[in-house]
Amino acid sequence: MTQLLGCDFSSSPAKRKPIVLAWGKVQGGRVQLQRLERAETLDAFSASLSHQPAWTGAFDLPFGLPRELVETLGWPTDWRSCIAHYIRLSRAEIREQFAAFCDARPIGGKFAHRATDRPAKSSPSMKWVNPPVAFMLHAGVPRLLGIGAYLPGLQPPQDATARVALEAYPGLLAREVLGQRSYKSDDKAKQTPERLIARKDLLMALELGQTRLGLRLKLSHAQHDALVADASGDSLDATLCLMQAAWAQQQHAAGAPLYGLPPDMDSLEGWIVSA
Numbered sequence: 001m002t003q004l005l006g007c008d009f010s011s012s013p014a015k016r017k018p019i020v021l022a023w024g025k026v027q028g029g030r031v032q033l034q035r036l037e038r039a040e041t042l043d044a045f046s047a048s049l050s051h052q053p054a055w056t057g058a059f060d061l062p063f064g065l066p067r068e069l070v071e072t073l074g075w076p077t078d079w080r081s082c083i084a085h086y087i088r089l090s091r092a093e094i095r096e097q098f099a100a101f102c103d104a105r106p107i108g109g110k111f112a113h114r115a116t117d118r119p120a121k122s123s124p125s126m127k128w129v130n131p132p133v134a135f136m137l138h139a140g141v142p143r144l145l146g147i148g149a150y151l152p153g154l155q156p157p158q159d160a161t162a163r164v165a166l167e168a169y170p171g172l173l174a175r176e177v178l179g180q181r182s183y184k185s186d187d188k189a190k191q192t193p194e195r196l197i198a199r200k201d202l203l204m205a206l207e208l209g210q211t212r213l214g215l216r217l218k219l220s221h222a223q224h225d226a227l228v229a230d231a232s233g234d235s236l237d238a239t240l241c242l243m244q245a246a247w248a249q250q251q252h253a254a255g256a257p258l259y260g261l262p263p264d265m266d267s268l269e270g271w272i273v274s275a
Contacts, residue, residue: 003054020037058244063167203224
């Protein structure tokens with residue numbers, strides 16, 4: 001039985017804002033949340049991934065940059081070479097080069113987007129603030145490569161793959177259920193009863209299988225209460241990613257070599273699973 005993993009990632013994890021890992025499995029046709037794990041450092045994150053010999057995981061961080069950005073900056077257009085170049089840069093250098101790119105573009109079109117951003121309605125992976133997804137890529141992808149994970153669509157196919165990492169976006173699944181209703185905030189002043197109700201509604205839909213993934217989430221009463229109580233939404237986001245990992249594993253078991261990613265996806269940019 002394949003171990004499944006959903007990850008709500010942070011590029012600068014700390015005790016106040018750790019990386020959250022939701023471990024689970026498919027049992028009796030439902031996705032069972034087994035445990036939530038928190039990593040307060042990037043080293044702890046790598047160690048958690050390494051402790052399990054095999055898993056299929058969905059991670060809330062971008063795996064690639066927009067092709068338009070890469071070509072404009074004159075960086076390598078092979079994904080592995082591009083990532084190698086990218087991680088040699090400091091965050092200050094990334095911010096400087098990306099800001100210069102944006103400054104040269106017209107208002108309303110400052111950022112370059114990947115092909116997956118439109119269907120997923122996700123932030124461009126070159127954003128360095130609100131949210132700093134460019135830094136999440138910079139911090140997270142090297143960690144995945146460092147523990148030998150296989151990233152479908154970005155690396156050559158592998159026959160014997162123990163750890164499979166897919167790019168996920170919890171907002172994609174949450175928005176399907178809630179529309180524009182907000183369910184989380186790191187700001188305590190914004191952790192309102194309305195957001196609490198939204199988390200309850202979202203969990204109910206997941207438990208009943210009322211999403212296009214066609215999967216039902218199985219929780220204990222204690223787990224349900226813990227997910228509702230986490231007003232930051234980090235635990236719930238990790239669980240949403242767990243559902244996307246389960247869907248991807250289901251696609252693979254049905255014969256999809258790229259775990260449900262489009263066969264014609266851009267092998268430089270990457271793709272968000274189930275988008």
